[in-house]
Amino acid sequence: xxxxxxxxxxxxxxxxxxxxxxxxxxxxxxxxxxxxxxxxxxxxxxxxxxxxxxxxxxxxxxxxxxxxxxxxxxxxxxxxxxxxxxxxxxxxxxxxxxxxxxxxxxxxxxxxxxxxxxxxxxxxxxxxxxxxxxxxxxxxxxxxxxxxxxxxxxxxxxxxxxxxxxxxxxxxxxxxxxxxxxxxxxxxxxxxxxxxxxxxxxxxxxxxxxxxxxxxxxxxxxxxxxxxxxxxxxxxxxxxxxxxxxxxxxxxxxxxxxxxxxxxxxxxxxx
Amino acid sequence: xxxxxxxxxxxxxxxxxxxxxxxxxxxxxxxxxxxxxxxxxxxxxxxxxxxxxxxxxxxxxxxxxxxxxxxxxxxxxxxxxxxxxxxxxxxxxxxxxxxxxxxxxxxxxxxxxxxxxxxxxxxxxxxxxxxxxxxxxxxxxxxxxxxxxxxxxxxxxxxxxxxxxxxxxxxxxxxxxxxxxxxxxxxxxxxxxxxxxxxxxxxxxxxxxxxxxxxxxxxxxxxxxxxxxxxxxxxxxxxxxxxxxxxxxxxx
Numbered sequence: 001x002x003x004x005x006x007x008x009x010x011x012x013x014x015x016x017x018x019x020x021x022x023x024x025x026x027x028x029x030x031x032x033x034x035x036x037x038x039x040x041x042x043x044x045x046x047x048x049x050x051x052x053x054x055x056x057x058x059x060x061x062x063x064x065x066x067x068x069x070x071x072x073x074x075x076x077x078x079x080x081x082x083x084x085x086x087x088x089x090x091x092x093x094x095x096x097x098x099x100x101x102x103x104x105x106x107x108x109x110x111x112x113x114x115x116x117x118x119x120x121x122x123x124x125x126x127x128x129x130x131x132x133x134x135x136x137x138x139x140x141x142x143x144x145x146x147x148x149x150x151x152x153x154x155x156x157x158x159x160x161x162x163x164x165x166x167x168x169x170x171x172x173x174x175x176x177x178x179x180x181x182x183x184x185x186x187x188x189x190x191x192x193x194x195x196x197x198x199x200x201x202x203x204x205x206x207x208x209x210x211x212x213x214x215x216x217x218x219x220x221x222x223x224x225x226x227x228x229x230x231x232x233x234x235x236x237x238x239x240x241x242x243x244x245x246x247x248x249x250x251x252x253x254x255x256x257x258x259x260x261x262x263x264x265x266x267x268x269x270x271x
Numbered sequence: 272x273x274x275x276x277x278x279x280x281x282x283x284x285x286x287x288x289x290x291x292x293x294x295x296x297x298x299x300x301x302x303x304x305x306x307x308x309x310x311x312x313x314x315x316x317x318x319x320x321x322x323x324x325x326x327x328x329x330x331x332x333x334x335x336x337x338x339x340x341x342x343x344x345x346x347x348x349x350x351x352x353x354x355x356x357x358x359x360x361x362x363x364x365x366x367x368x369x370x371x372x373x374x375x376x377x378x379x380x381x382x383x384x385x386x387x388x389x390x391x392x393x394x395x396x397x398x399x400x401x402x403x404x405x406x407x408x409x410x411x412x413x414x415x416x417x418x419x420x421x422x423x424x425x426x427x428x429x430x431x432x433x434x435x436x437x438x439x440x441x442x443x444x445x446x447x448x449x450x451x452x453x454x455x456x457x458x459x460x461x462x463x464x465x466x467x468x469x470x471x472x473x474x475x476x477x478x479x480x481x482x483x484x485x486x487x488x489x490x491x492x493x494x495x496x497x498x499x500x501x502x503x504x505x506x507x508x509x510x511x512x513x514x515x516x517x518x519x520x521x522x523x
Contacts, residue, residue, distance in 0.1 A: 164356045167333055171350050172373035182373075186360045267360045267401040 024048055043232035046239065055240025069224065069237075069244050076220035077248060079135070079207040083142025084256075087199055090143065091150025092192065098151075099158040099184065100176070109155075116148040120206075124213045134217030138210035145206035146199040153195025157188025190268050193260035200256035204249040221245045282342070283309045283425045283457030284330055289339035290482075291325060299325045300336070301482035307457050309424060314460040314468040315476045315485075316514065318522050322483030323461045324353075327427045330459060349423035349456070351431045355410035357402040357417075364389065364398040367416045374421060381420070388416040392446065408439040412446075419450070428460040432467070444470055445499050452496050465511045465518070470502055477517040487517040 027048055035041030042050060058065040094112070098105035120127075120141055131137035161184050169179050211222020221241055228238035286305040292298045299322040307313050317323050328334040332345050357366045364385050371381035389395055392412040402410055411431060418426065432440045448471055451458065462468050468475045469491055477487040489510060493501055501507050 162356070164352055164354060165358065167328075168350075168352070168356055168369075169373070170333060171331055171348065172370060174373050178373065183358075186358070189360070264360075267403060269359070269403050 043235050046236045051236045051239045051243070053236075055236035055238075055243075064237075066240075069221070069241055072219060072221045072224040072241070073244055073248060075218040076207050076211055076222065076245070079138045079142055079210065079220065080203045080248075080252065083139050083207060084146055084196075084200055084203040084252075086139065087143045087146035087150055087203065088196055091147045091195070091199070092154050094147075095151050095154035095158060095188075096180065096185075098155055100180070105155075112148055112151045115144055120144060121209065121213070128214065132216070133214040137214050138207060138217075138220075141210040141214075142203050142206035145209075146203040149198035149202065150192070150195045153191045153198070154188055157191030158184045160191070161187040189264050193264055196260050197253070197257055200252050201249060204245070204252055208245050221248075281308050283307050283311075283344075284459060285340075285342040286326075286330070287340040287342070289326075289329065289336045289341060291322075291329060291334070291336050291338075298482040300329070301484045302339075303483065303485055305459075305476070305485065307425075307459055309457045310455040311474065312451055312458040312460065312472045313474045313476065314458075314462060314472040315478050316462060316465060316468050316518060317478030317483065318480045318518070319463070321478045321480050321521070323478055324429050326478075326483065327429050327459065327461055331427055343425065347421055347423045347425075349418035349421075349426040351414060351418050351426065351428045353430045353433060355402070355407075355414040357410055357413055359402050362399050362401055363394060363405070363413050366402070366413055367420055369417055371420050376421075384420050385416075388420045391419065391450065392416045407435055408443065411435060411443060415443075415447070422454070422456075424456055426456050426458045426460075428458065428462075430461050430463065433463060440464075440467070441499070441502075447471065448495075448497060465514050466502060469507060469510050469514065470497065475514055477514060477521055479521045486521055487514075489514055489517075 027045075031041055031045045031047055035044060042054075046054065056066045056069070060067055062068070094108065098108055124141075127137050127140060131140050165183055165187065166179075169183050174182075207220065208222040208225075211220035211224075212226050215223060221244060225238055225241040225245065228234040228241060284305065284307040286303055289300055289303040289305075290298070291300040303326060305313075305326075315323050315326065325334065327350075329336050329341060330343055331348060331350050358369065361369070364382075367385040367388055368381045371384055376384070386398075389398060392415050394409065394412050394416065397405065397409065402413070405413065414431070432443050435443065444467055451471070458471075460468070460471060465475075472491050475489045475491060476485050477489075478484065479486045491510065493507070
């Protein structure tokens with residue numbers, strides 16, 4: 001029984017690997033049959049191994065390969081993490097305010113939705129006017145994109161506090177602050193954690209997109225990708241940069257997922 | 272008639288001509304009179320939706336009556352909900368401490384009170400468990416301990432054992448009776464179970480279908496301490512039978 005279970009698990013853990021293998025195989029097939037000229041192909045859609053040999057390698061050279069890519073990745077990572085923290089703090093604060101007063105909620109919530117629907121890319125000129133083109137504006141874009149899931153999930157969590165728990169606190173004649181601190185915020189934690197997980201993915205998108213549009217200050221991975229896009233000879237580098245940004249996004253998501261799950265797993269029913 | 276001052280002494284809860292009509296026009300309670308002396312265990316049985324729980328919420332101050340007087344000291348009130356209503360992020364000990372903590376008791380005192388109460392409800396050894404790790408009966412014990420921790424003079428029980436299996440329920444009835452015999456608090460208990468009502472109470476009141484009125488009252492004369500086996504005596508069954516007949520009338 002146990003052995004069957006274990007081998008099932010092994011097969012299951014192999015499934016994503018199989019998907020990846022299929023994807024790579026399709027890539028090779030498409031790149032081979034779609035282009036007649038190998039040079040043309042390499043400059044449009046390089047083979048996966050060419051992305052490694054011409055994009056990521058050499059590993060330690062100062063001008064080409066992985067080292068400069070990571071050098072560009074670092075500022076983006078900083079903006080992502082800082083922006084995520086600001087989005088979490090500001091998002092929680094706004095949700096708490098909206099939860100305290102129905103009028104504040106009515107006044108602010110529509111604009112939280114607008115934040116989510118407004119095409120950030122379209123308002124970049126405006127943002128440049130307001131916040132310049134350096135770190136500040138990158139943080140603004142990251143926060144704008146990441147804050148919505150924090151606000152909505154926290155607010156939902158605060159407002160879903162069990163009515164009987166509210167009664168319990170009412171019977172003890174508690175202050176509004178005690179109710180918020182000892183009842184509503186802890187009950188909102190599971191959905192707040194969900195909000196933070198979603199926001200961590202959005203923050204990566206925000207900071208990379210910001211790199212694309214704001215070119216002053218410390219240049220990030222988005223800048224690297226965009227400039228490599230412009231010369232077709234550098235297509236493998238462009239893919240290498242994109243892959244690095246994606247891996248960073250996945251790492252962020254895993255790290256934040258791990259932290260947020262750990263924060264509540266002792267007592268929360270669903271892990 | 273307003274209550275006379277000297278009659279008030281020893282009364283833990285007195286409701287006089289209480290009526291309640293909700294905003295949507297539903298009349299929940301109709302002219303209810305109730306007087307619970309300290310040391311009395313009064314149980315209300317009645318059809319579902321007759322306003323029993325509403326009466327309890329009214330006594331606790333969670334709701335306000337539209338007519339009548341409710342005389343009760345709410346500074347130290349024990350309220351046991353239908354669900355255990357434990358805070359899932361707090362351990363058993365921290366849940367039991369809650370009421371003491373909210374009342375502003377200092378940490379060492381409330382820890383001591385919590386530990387003593389945990390022992391009283393037989394939860395010793397489970398102090399550091401979270402609610403999700405407890406069985407239904409243990410959760411209810413923990414909930415009971417939380418309301419016991421401040422040693423209230425008046426207890427309000429809103430069908431606390433309704434969701435438990437029969438054996439656990441009898442067991443918790445025995446324990447609650449034991450607590451009552453030692454502490455002599457005043458109790459207003461709501462239940463669907465006639466047997467539970469008779470076993471625990473000094474008095475059983477029968478409430479009519481909505482709008483709720485008290486339509487019958489039975490004094491239960493079995494002396495305390497009561498042995499669990501009185502449930503199987505013939506005179507116990509006889510009283511249960513009478514209350515059951517009243518309940519049938521209440522439904523009509």
